[in-house]
Amino acid sequence: MTKPLTPEHSTTSSIFPKTASSIDIREGEGVRTLHFGSEWVQGAMRVARPWALELEYTRAMIFPLILCEETPTRILLIGLGAASLLKYLYRHCPHAHLKVVEIDPRVVQAARQFFRMPEDSERITLVEGDGADFMSQVSETYDLILVDGFDARARAGRLQGERFYRDCGRVLSAHGFLCANLLTRQRGYRSALSALNAIFTERTLHFPTLDSGNGVVLASAEPQGPWSLVELRARVLTWKKNHALDLGRLLARIEQLQSGASGMLRLGQ
Structure with missing residues (x-):
């Protein structure tokens, strides 16, 4: 789930009775979204790339x-x-x-x-x-x-x-x-x-x-x-090549949080 996001020129259809807890499917600008009777986006799919992670x-x-x-x-x-x-x-x-x-x-x-x-x-x-x-x-x-x-x-x-x-x-x-x-x-x-x-x-x-x-x-x-941040950058590049997902921007933001950790990432001691 993510914040309300309604594409311009979207169309909406409800596949169940229209109530406060209805399940709505909306589509606009090539993106299909799932809603539980509100503006909050419960999931999304780019119709041309159904296996990709849109959000x-x-x-x-x-x-x-x-x-x-x-x-x-x-x-x-x-x-x-x-x-x-x-x-x-x-x-x-x-x-x-x-x-x-x-x-x-x-x-x-x-x-x-x-x-x-x-x-x-x-x-x-x-x-x-x-x-x-x-x-x-x-x-x-x-x-x-x-x-x-x-x-x-x-x-x-x-x-x-x-x-x-x-x-x-x-x-x-x-x-x-x-x-x-x-x-x-x-x-x-x-x-x-x-x-x-x-x-x-x-x-x-x-x-x-x-x-x-x-x-x-x-x-x-x-x-x-x-984990060495240098090693993680290499893993991110390999993952992008083999699995169609670029996590470089996320890793860069994590690096900013880890700026005092001597170029290492760890969970626990």
Whole structure:
């Protein structure tokens, strides 16, 4: 989810009854967007490039793949939206099994009908249910957990807070990463940051706030790094060449935050 963004000359269609919680599909200037009965963008797809990551914050949520020594094989996504992250990971992590938890079956229908969500029961497991409940009960471990779940009023609800983040940390593999999308302009942002820092002590990295107002936070199960920023630049270039995604601008902004870290990036000591 990101801040309200309505392309000029857009058209809107509602695929369910028009209520406060309706699911709206809008399209303008070649971009199709998902809305929950409000102006907040819950997901986006450039129609000519359906497998690309259209929104900047979704590209930031891929950054942990740059840090991994090996591509994650067990990935959990809390929140489906327009299936942008699912599609990208499905294409560029071909050996990974992807599990998606989505509370609203209408979102699943919209992702299938309008956003080209892949159908592959061998590699994708879809769970229709509450993400917080799922996390409190799950026992299998994951190499990467991506959290991006909001309601029509841009509230994350139980998908933030110490209890939820503790459950995430409990099922992360030893070298696993949690990446959460937060909205910096919403009430609860600072408490979510505090909760993440409390659970993942000194093992969090708050990316520079994006122009959209999204604040992506990365956390690791155990201390990770250090990584040379020179090495990370090389990895970013390789990823751009092989996986059609340029994370150079994001890394440059991270470097600015790490200016006093002797050219190294680390999560924990």
